[in-house]
Amino acid sequence: ILELHGWQSYTPAAAKELLSLAAIHSKSLMRNEDILFTLLEYCWRNKTVIPSYTTLENIVASATAEFQQETLKRLDGAITNDQRNTLLSLILDKERASEFTKLKNIKLGTEQRILRENAEILEQFREIFFSALPLIETLDLPTSAVKEYASWIYNSNLSQIQRFKNRNLLTLRL
Numbered sequence: 001i002l003e004l005h006g007w008q009s010y011t012p013a014a015a016k017e018l019l020s021l022a023a024i025h026s027k028s029l030m031r032n033e034d035i036l037f038t039l040l041e042y043c044w045r046n047k048t049v050i051p052s053y054t055t056l057e058n059i060v061a062s063a064t065a066e067f068q069q070e071t072l073k074r075l076d077g078a079i080t081n082d083q084r085n086t087l088l089s090l091i092l093d094k095e096r097a098s099e100f101t102k103l104k105n106i107k108l109g110t111e112q113r114i115l116r117e118n119a120e121i122l123e124q125f126r127e128i129f130f131s132a133l134p135l136i137e138t139l140d141l142p143t144s145a146v147k148e149y150a151s152w153i154y155n156s157n158l159s160q161i162q163r164f165k166n167r168n169l170l171t172l173r174l
Contacts, residue, residue, distance in 0.1 A: 002049065005047075006047050007047040007048065007049060008046075008047060008048050008049070009048075009049050010048060010049040010050070010051050014043075014048050015051075015055075015059070017042075018039050018042065018043075018051075018056075018059050019059050019062065019063060021038065021039060021042055022035055022038075022039060022059050022060050022062070022063035022064075023063040023066060023067070025038055025063070026060075026063040026064045026066070026067040027067055027142070027145075028142050028144055028145075032060050032061070032064060035060045035063070035064075036056050036057070036060050039056055039059065039060070040056070068169075071139065071141065071145070071172065072168050072169065072172060074138070074139055075135070075139060075168065075171065075172050076168060078135055078138040078139065079135055079171065080135075082131065083131055083132055083134075083135050084171055086128055086131045086132065087128070087132060087171050087174040088167070088170070088171065088174070090128065090174055091158065091161050091162050091170075091174070092162070097158055097162075099121070099124050099125075100125075100158070101158055102121050103121055103122075103124075103125055104153070104154055106118050106121060106122075149172055149173045150173065152173050153173050153174060
């Protein structure tokens with residue numbers, strides 16, 4: 001039936017193709033759901049039997065985990081102890097941690113009072129930003145990756161962030 005309709009079965013070679021495609025898209029850190037649909041579209045376009053959802057999910061998870069591991073290795077090789085301590089102080093130092101929660105809640109508006117409050121908050125983190133800037137430039141992550149890692153920090157409360165066990169991944173997110 002496959003031959004009559006010009007389709008090919010799902011083979012280990014097709015699995016490698018899907019994995020490499022998922023790896024390419026995970027580097028731009030598309031949402032996992034978007035990567036999954038890209039893989040489906042690839043199968044349809046190339047007339048390859050579509051594997052099970054679990055198989056596709058495992059391919060996407062594997063590619064995303066590989067990208068994250070590569071990024072963590074680059075971080076580990078590029079970060080200095082001062083940079084790591086400065087970033088972790090955002091959540092471990094009580095005074096800085098309380099200020100850090102303010103940074104997550106910068107207000108929108110054009111009123112003089114709001115602009116002044118935002119400027120004061122940003123001024124407190126100026127030193128930390130310039131300390132981390134060379135590291136950020138070295139990692140050279142796509143904007144979507146930066147947004148993805150930062151969104152975890154933004155959407156978590158301070159106690160969740162402080163309880164996070166993997167310090168390397170936490171440092172990357174910070």
